[in-house]
Amino acid sequence: MKATIITIGDEILIGQIVDTNSEWMAQELNKIGVDVYEIISISDNREHILSAFAKAESQSDIVLMTGGLGPTKDDITKKTICEYTNDTLVLNQDVLDHVTQLFAKYVKDAMVDMNKDQALVPSQAQIIKNDFGTAPGMWFENNGVIFISMPGVPFEMKEIMLSGVLPRLKAMPGLPFIHHRTILTAGQGESTIATRLEDWQNNLPASIKLAYLPSLGTVRLRLSSKGMDKGHILKSVDDQIKELYLLIPDIIVGESNEEGLVDQVSRLFKEQNKSLATAESCTGGKIANLITEIPGASQFFKGSTITYATASKVDILGIDETLIDKYSVVSHEVAEAMAVAAKKKFESNYAIATTGNAGPSKGDSDAPVGTVYIGIATEDESFALKFMMGNHRERVIQKTVNKAFELLQKELLKKGGQ
């Protein structure tokens, strides 16, 4: 079953917002066996919406669209749906009641006509309830193709998808089983790996697709397969993964399917009932921030100090000032001392620390731009490692964050394996 996603809104085409809706929808659709054939982003323009509907209808079984459902004049999706399907807008009492309730509960202003217009829906559309907002989801068909219209506000769209769209699509007959497995490698580049895997890749069954996904020092190898015979698919992909482990054992660091590296590390902390603190300088809280985005982080995350200024490394973490004077603030010794101090201050089992120079200009140290030290304190030991992360500020930070999680994962897996 093939889907086209249409995101509607001028703000996407002028680059005012990043379209994260498509990514999320694509992910969820893939999980239930719906192929996303194309993602189209267009403006709030009648002709363009109509032509996108026609194109999507011609190439897919399901068309999912977001955006253009606000109460103001620039939002024209509902009107245009009516024009496309030869329908008219009618008042839906359930939606009106819901909007009225939302206003009574959350909004201080009185309801205006425009809010009531949110309850106008195409007469042939089935309503999908939007618990978090005034614009309902709508499900209709045209020439046998399913169309689903949802608001563009991400958390409203997600709720509608999870409660009203995905369960219904999943129940439809004929959905194939889709299976992805992704091997995470580190230490060699895409082309070197591809050369090592050339014979294997040439002999891959046609039903299995391979992709190389390079990202900041790691390359993920994704195997994908789909079909109606779930057992066969699972086994054939598993067989190939086993071969990979035999062919490139030196560079495989794990599997990363649904679960990203941050999730993996978080799960390991919870499973092992250990806690973590961070002391961040050049990463500016990004490590802590990624951890606390995960619900339940408070189970293992104690906290962090972000000591951006050199003086605060002394005052807040209690790093020995002579250490900084002797080795400089960007050094092996200071990174390790920061990790040890954070572990002690926060009374955690593990701590990770970063100090470095992300650029663009040199900071409180003479270390060249891109020099980063990561310190780690475990229950048994503490140490620091030096990395040269290039000269691109954002990348230096992101690579440091990735590397920090990689180091934590390695330490936790050691323990888990014991």
Place this chain on the structure above:
Amino acid sequence: MKATIITIGDEILIGQIVDTNSEWMAQELNKIGVDVYEIISISDNREHILSAFAKAESQSDIVLMTGGLGPTKDDITKKTICEYTNDTLVLNQDVLDHVTQLFAKYVKDAMVDMNKDQALVPSQAQIIKNDFGTAPGMWFENNGVIFISMPGVPFEMKEIMLSGVLPRLKAMPGLPFIHHRTILTAGQGESTIATRLEDWQNNLPASIKLAYLPSLGTVRLRLSSKGMDKGHILKSVDDQIKELYLLIPDIIVGESNEEGLVDQVSRLFKEQNKSLATAESCTGGKIANLITEIPGASQFFKGSTITYATASKVDILGIDETLIDKYSVVSHEVAEAMAVAAKKKFESNYAIATTGNAGPSKGDSDAPVGTVYIGIATEDESFALKFMMGNHRERVIQKTVNKAFELLQKELLKKGGQ
């Protein structure tokens, strides 16, 4: 001049990555007066790439594409360009020299044939140098339409756009002037504002387009206009903005054009030569993280403590334990004390603190999910404010972060205005 952006890669359609390239390209193209008509995301599939090329060519003057230029077999963009333009791949010596140099400098592995293939380019394409990677940018024409192909790695694409694409597009004749101004409002909903502005909106000149952009407690009103007469456009938009200030003075909190709220606050700190520290609980370092993403943050940002566990509020920040016992960790008193403690610990001029319950379950306090206190310490005073941020974890955090920057902005503007 109209552009279509095509992003090529299976990883987008299965939701493995968010397509941030399109947003950035759209933004930059808009700045120089190029309209983005449509963004299309497709897989690494020959037929689909060919049909996207044909569609894009039929509807635009410029086609920008990213992705599918890696050295491995799944990347087929170059081959498909040749098929579309009746061209063949030839070895480009400049690119080969560049790839060889990159390998000598950064890569430990020996170069393999696949790396040399990066120097194969369509014979009619002009090369745009890629300083950060092995896949060059390519510029070619087909039936009078400009096609530009770039790698999908964001920082490589950005460098190619900035150095080789945008300057060349900008120099082309006939580009209109595009002008956006965005007013930031707070305190009323989209529909209430629209009702207040109905007459004004009905009388807007046809050349000016209005959009409502609601986001977590704020609504931005964006006016857009374009044409060849820059002076006239600037004045006519400015006239309308002035009217807005007369019509809704009570809810306008500022303008947010290119500059987001975080940038504004950072600029104010630098201009006023003041410093900031943060003490974050429920926001988990997100405030600090947003600040440190801005180059030059070290000029005013001293650091942060993320005290996720209650005990660490006492140990690290030195909050009086009896205060927590008496008022609970999510309270007016603790938020204010955290800000005061952070200001003192980091020796900063300002400090902002967050404590709250973002959910999904209750933490170390009895406060209902969504309760947040933001504490602020300035040079003259300290206080805390209570907010109810709803029951959606991500939103609670994001709204708290926005509100914190809003409060800082307000305090700094007070000072700046004196």
